[in-house]
Amino acid sequence: MIVLLSMSLILLLTQQMCLYLVIVYLVSKTPLFKPFTEDSSRLPHKVFIYFFFSTFCIIASYFGEQTQDAIANTRALGAVLGGLLGGPVTGFFIGLTGGIHRYTLGGFTDIACTISTTLEGLSAGLISRYFQSINKRELIYHPIIVFIITLYAELMQMTIILMVATPFDEAWRLVQQIAPPMLLVNSIGAAMFMSMIRDQKTMQDKLSSNFTTQALRIAERSVGLLSTGFNPLTCTQVANIVREETKVGAVAITDREKILAFIGLGDDHHLPNTPISSQITLDAIEHNQVMFADGVHQSYACSISPQCKLGSSLVIPLTCGNQVIGTIKLYEPKNKFFLNINRTLGEGIAKLLSNQIQFGRIEQQQHLLVQSELKLLQAQINPHFLFNALNTISAIVKRDPEQSRALLLQLSQFLRINLKRSHSLVSLNDELEHIQAYLAIEKARFAEQLHIEIDIADELLTLYLPAFTLQPIIENAVKHGTSHLFEPGHILVTAESEGSHLILTVRDNAGLYQINTKSEGLGMNIVHKRIQNLFGNSYGVRVQVEPEQSTSVIITLPLKEQAQ
């Protein structure tokens, strides 16, 4: 008789449990479920868990099966899960709420049930806290562990009923009847519930990590591409990367007027270098707004070919500063749904690319600035230098026509190099040739007052450095250094390779360098800036001065075997 009753109770409770699980399953598909999957100790989160599981306990008590003036139920499930997910305090209150509610329903086990439900919530919470303290919080999501915890919790409840409810005989009979179904159904139910939470959690983690990986891979692969220029070549590379990573039907990049790159389905009629024809793209550019035609609510149809397979399109403006300079477009074919994740990703990519374009522009402007400063420097120097050179030549032309002829040749050599020189890298040998032409003239001007020694090993002469690196520094050494001496000036130019660095030193015996003199700083600053611009902050120009003794200008460059 008892056994039969148990069986029917098991079935009843299982039925109830199934209903709960279906509801939970449905909820798990909504954002409401998110708090369960997050490891968070924030208060709102705990409050949510409290309300959810307290409600659960109360419903469980209502739907419980009246048996011998008591209720067979699945209340324990709510208390235990609440405790595990919310911690001891939340668990305690869930148990208490469920327990007090149970008390109001009356029956001879009312007090016993109140106490036991509260204790169940609290102890589950304590176990959860314990797992956390040994850094094994993930154990609370493990179905078998949850099964065992619930089993123990229910055993505890039975014990409390036996101890508290009177008369004992009746309690003993009740326990015999309800223990097996409640133990079994609650434990299995809790385990299944938790397993659902776990699955949902894993899925979400995986999804977000996929998303992150995808975004990072696009960022990593495209880094620097657009900063070298926003043109068909770089755009094609970027579009390729975006398509490979997002696996959308097609990717296009446009500027304000025309398509720069189109990769994927429909590239037979969406041709690069043709004007933009779709209205949503033009709208996106005009209003600086993300446009989305999902193909369902807002129809998308290719404006070029009716046979086009593409059915939905996302258009995101690319900006530089506040100005729209083009768009990036993602397409999906008609038979494919445009994934939400790709929408988000698309906007992220557009932002990333916009940043790169902007960075590229800034860099280019900076480059231009240095270039123009360099030009200014050349233009500024030449008149004085030229003037002195001509004066010197005119002074000696009568006395020493041969030497003046040689000097004129040196001068024209110097000017020729100055004129034709690009701003790219030149070999140290070429740079020295330029300097030699310059020095020959200065040497004639200062005669015995200037001595120059260039001590550079032959094997270093084939190394590359930016043009006009040494010349302005040596010119400074003469102009602001040795020409102010009563005694003869000495300038020593040396080069050394140190590991991956090429170190050039220009040393004079004047020691007159002052950090604040602007005229001297200008040429040196430009050389310094340009080196840092080209090679980074670990390179550049620094100065060591021993007042009245010597000035050493030390130029640190990367060891470059080739012009590239």
Place this chain on the structure above:
Amino acid sequence: MIRTIVVDDELYAREALIELLQPFSQIEIIAQCANAIEAMQKINQLKPDLVFLDIHMPKISGMELLAMQDPENMPYFVFVTAYDEFAINAFEHHAFDYLLKPVEPQRLHKTIDKLQLVNHKQTITAIAPEQLQHIPCFNGSRLKVVKTDEIEFVMSDVGGVHVYNQNGMSHTQLTLKVLEQKTPLIRCHRQYLITPAAIREIELLDTGAQITTTSGQHVPVSRRYLKELKSLFGF
């Protein structure tokens, strides 16, 4: 004969000018100098009538050299410059003779022709700096430049004018009079100038007073200048 010195730090520039001056029979080149200190020495020693003076020279410019001259007793200066816009304006404005490098023979001719060595005072205050930042000095044959604000005191005797700073003594060609006018140094004795900032203490004596400088050197003060000195410090 016009006794002439050419001052330019560039050898070939000097030689070229001297060569251009060759045809002028009235010009006699008595020296050429490569810097302002040498020039100062030669000017004091040889008392030339005419000096061709370059502006851009090491440490002490032609303008500073001009400022170091004793206005009562100085040669006639003709400046030679390549491109100092500022100086050229000043010359134009104050009717100074100047030549542009490279020197054109015709222009040189004109300059020599209109030379008015007699009865023509060049007012150097108009173009030369009022205060000297550097004092050209020499130790033996070594030339050096002493910063004005480093000088403690200056003393003159039969051997010349001696400049004292913390590191010792050197000689200068400048007169006490020029130094008194063109530097912050003040007269404390017929033979001495003192930098007020370098005075550590003044000890009153029967004959006047004795100054101890910051580096511990002693400088006499004659009664004649004591009052002025004391008033400087508010006594």
